[in-house]
Amino acid sequence: NFMLTQPHSVSESPGKTVTISCTRSSGSIASNYVQWYQQRPGSAPTTVIYEDNQRPSGVPDRFSGSIDSSSNSASLTISGLKTEDEADYYCQSYDSSNPVVFGGGTKLTVL
Amino acid sequence: QVQLVESGGGVVQPGRSLRLSCAASGFTFSSYGMHWVRQAPGKGLEWVAVIWYDGSNKFYADSVKGRFTISRVNSKNTLYVQMNSLRAEDTAVYYCARDRGFYDTSGFQVGYSHDYWGQGTLVTVSS
Numbered sequence: 370n371f372m373l374t375q376p377h378s379v380s381e382s383p384g385k386t387v388t389i390s391c392t393r394s395s396g397s398i399a400s401n402y403v404q405w406y407q408q409r410p411g412s413a414p415t416t417v418i419y420e421d422n423q424r425p426s427g428v429p430d431r432f433s434g435s436i437d438s439s440s441n442s443a444s445l446t447i448s449g450l451k452t453e454d455e456a457d458y459y460c461q462s463y464d465s466s467n468p469v470v471f472g473g474g475t476k477l478t479v480l
Numbered sequence: 481q482v483q484l485v486e487s488g489g490g491v492v493q494p495g496r497s498l499r500l501s502c503a504a505s506g507f508t509f510s511s512y513g514m515h516w517v518r519q520a521p522g523k524g525l526e527w528v529a530v531i532w533y534d535g536s537n538k539f540y541a542d543s544v545k546g547r548f549t550i551s552r553v554n555s556k557n558t559l560y561v562q563m564n565s566l567r568a569e570d571t572a573v574y575y576c577a578r579d580r581g582f583y584d585t586s587g588f589q590v591g592y593s594h595d596y597w598g599q600g601t602l603v604t605v606s607s
Contacts, residue, residue: 402582404593406525413575413597414525420582425595459525463582463591468539469515469527 371395373460373472380478383450389475391460392442399436401462403443408474409456417458418445447477455479482506482596484576489601492566502559502576502598510534510554513579515594516561518572518603526572529561530579530592544570566605573600 372394381387391403405418416425418434421443431451436443443462447454460472488500502514516528529540529550538550549562559576576598582591 401591402593406594408525413599414577414594415597416580416593416595419580419593419595457524461525461593463593465590468530468592469517471525471527474524 370467371464371470373462373470375458375460375472375475377473378476378478380480381450383452383479385450386446386448387450387477389445389447389458389460389477390442391444391472392440393462396464397438398441398443398462399438401464403434403436404461405432405434405443405445406459406461407456408459414459450479452479482578484578484596484598486574486576486598486601489574489603491604491606493607494567494605496566497562497564498566498603499563500561500574500576500601500603504557504559504576504578507578509552509557513581513589513592514550514552514559515577515579515592516548516550516559517575517577517594517597518570519575519600520569520572523572528574531559532589563603566603568605571603571605573602575600 374392402420406414407417408414422434431448457474459474483505485503515530531538531550547565551560577594578596580593580595581589
């Protein structure tokens with residue numbers, strides 16, 4: 370089984386840019402799509418990025434996703450931070466033996 | 481619009497059973513795989529199980545294999561999970577989620593993700 374490792378927390382000021390990483394422990398990050406979910410306090414998760422870098426309709430273009438094969442990691446970047454972006458963010462991927470694997474989640478504080 | 485509404489949560493004693501339901505609307509339920517995902521209090525997301533659009537394949541997390549059974553009734557647009565031999569560590573909010581799948585060139589599903597989620601139902605396993 371592989372794991373996806375995220376930082377426990379990140380913080381940044383409104384208007385700034387923050388990047389959350391998601392490192393895959395084994396197997397290539399590029400072999401299987403990575404998704405990112407946002408979960409605001411008391412709410413269900415919603416998708417902000419799918420298939421590594423695609424945004425669902427309604428998600429602002431301040432959200433972007435990428436993968437880096439050299440570090441075997443995916444990243445979620447949020448630019449022009451707003452207080453409403455304060456939430457937990459989870460990466461997710463899969464492989465032939467593991468249908469769904471979530472990262473441990475990153476708490477984003479916008480202060 | 482897509483709606484997923486979970487029900488059936490509550491307080492249950494260890495070792496007992498519970499069945500959760502997820503009522504779907506706003507899309508062709510019989511065309512989509514469906515998942516259960518849970519979240520223990522203050523913890524992260526944990527995938528529980530997935531069922532293919534026609535019920536022909538089901539996969540489970542090791543933590544629930546042999547105790548939980550995922551099922552669906554497409555004529556009722558409803559997803560279920562039967563949870564037996566419940567343990568304290570099964571205490572969580574249980575979400576149903578629609579599958580956004582990934583397929584190889586032959587059309588076989590090779591990956592899973594989630595595009596829409598319900599609001600969840602809380603299961604508390606306690607004596």
